[in-house]
Amino acid sequence: MGQSDLAALCAILQDDETMYAYEGALSDDEAQAWLDRQMERYARDGFGLWAVVLKETGAMIGQCGLTYQDADGVRVVEVGYLFRRSFWHRGYATEAARVCRDYAFDQVGVDTVYSIIRDTNIPSQKVALRNGMKPEGSFVKRYRDVDMPHIVYAVSRAVRDGVY
Template sequence: MILETQRLYLREMTQRDFGALSRILQDEETMYAYNGAFNNEETQEWLDRQIARYRKYGFGLWAVVLKETDEMIGQCGLTMQPWNGQEVLEIGYLLQRAYWHQGYATEAAKACREYAFTKLDADEVCSIIRDTNTASQKVALRNGMCVRDSSVKHYRGVDMPHHRYVIER
């Protein structure tokens, strides 16, 4: 276990989490900000990328597990992301649709913010969010972040405006 909150714990994902991860990444509605659901190969690449991040940085997107049921309901964690020619420390979160609007993303994101400041000694942390993703924008605001700047990412053949929400220690 990496982090624990009142209702959740966060841990590294393993290959055993492929099924739970697929329920997130292969759901069209959940993945609208990514311009569509992933297939099995893309889901495996995503999982492999997180495992590689754990080895390289000691962090990545972690499994979000509901304490009450021990079910993986999403992922949340810290990643290094490119932003306007530099690498920034980002809090990312993505939950199964059945667990939206219950405060889980905010609870996990706040724990990751504290981890970044206390364990990684980060001066700032951000969340990079597509301009149409109002739910994730609200989580960033509840996590104490403010819009710092904007940029366009080209992903899956589409230009997607994104805002970078930032909080400093």
């Protein structure tokens, strides 16, 4: 994603229903900061959340990628995803998350990939399960001055490869 994607990103980040797991839509400044963080991650880590675009039109419909996250005091590589509401329940999140999971194993070289998902976000939990992840624990994350219970999902390279 780059600055030219801000309007499409705002269509996602400024929709209250899409952002319910984050306690509501982001402001213009918060959306810009979100995009800035991704560009910083690309430069620092070599990855971040990437734009997901439709092959047919090139329109950005979501974002998915890898980020370093704190999972209750442990630094992990997380597969994260967030899509425009009009593209929910069509398999895009599952497909994109699977590609990012495999990229984490095959290109970044991690042995385990995580998704840290709010306990009320059942659709995202289902995406994690479809990508071979299993719940491994939970913790409370504070965001926007709200305590939010999260479930930690994980899958190892060996499980993905069918070794276990």
